[in-house]
Amino acid sequence: MAKSNRLADEGFARFKTYLREQRLKSTAQRDAIVEIFLKGAGHVSVEELYGAVRKQNPRIGYATVYRTMKLLTECGLADERHFRNGEARYEIAEKDHHDHLICERCGKIVEFEEDRIEALQEETARRLGFELRGHKMELYGVCLDCRRRGREN
Amino acid sequence: MAKSNRLADEGFARFKTYLREQRLKSTAQRDAIVEIFLKGAGHVSVEELYGAVRKQNPRIGYATVYRTMKLLTECGLADERHFRNGEARYEIAEKDHHDHLICERCGKIVEFEEDRIEALQEETARRLGFELRGHKMELYGVCLDCRRRGREN
């Protein structure tokens, strides 16, 4: 088991380095949470992560998962997102920026980047006197699969 | 007092009609909340609204403000938004769609529309197999005033 995955291993190493630098401690719980997060599919909620982590070690508490995800976010390995319902979802931080397209029926989340939009955002902010620092853009719609599947919802 | 304002009056009438249609009751509390909301500057939080409403009628409860804002949202007179911190802010629903540019220093909220961005969003969704239904776009930056005022923050 514990199938190896280059990205996950790299991330794990980065996390360990971060802990050392900050004089924080390495613990079995942190290792378990970080490992599962890094091997996962992305856009996980704390609840989902908690569930997965518990399967491996049922004594880990909710608070520890929250605390660890905060750490991961601080050290730049995870990005915290808040979609429509507000509960946090984490994704593995990638070097390149992207936005999200979300299916309103099945909840599928697709990532995309569109430089032309970014350029226009920059231009718009400048035009209104702002120095752009960041943005949040989410597109909501219905995916192909759901449209094929008919209108249940 | 009760300075008149065409838009607010129209909205108020629409609200009254909605209540009648839905066989809901007109009450002094609802009237007060809706009137204050419609005459206000937009992007109010429930807390701010509650404060303003209380000045006029101190016996109105928090729950009633929430309930009334929900009603206003349902009948299309108010739009509910969630910016970075997550607490809801309401704005008077305008006919034309717009997005927001928010100053990270002073919290100022500027509305804008940019059809070229909308067009690219539509195109992007289609390219990825989605039928676009809506979107959320917020730009964050620092406004001119805050940049002039130097870097306190």
Place this chain on the structure above:
DNA sequence: GCGATATTGAAACTCATTTTCACTTAGTTC
């Protein structure tokens, strides 16, 4: 191994929002 310091889990606590419930009202009905 020792000891200082960080971490943990469980439970208590926030904070925004919603729900409950006994009581009051608005909009009919006669």
Place this chain on the structure above:
DNA sequence: GAACTAAGTGAAAATGAGTTTCAATATCGC
């Protein structure tokens, strides 16, 4: 306009995501 009934109200309790507290435990540096 009195009576009726469904809807609305305020206060307080409940919710749900997330955070903090605290006593017990584990880690790291020597």
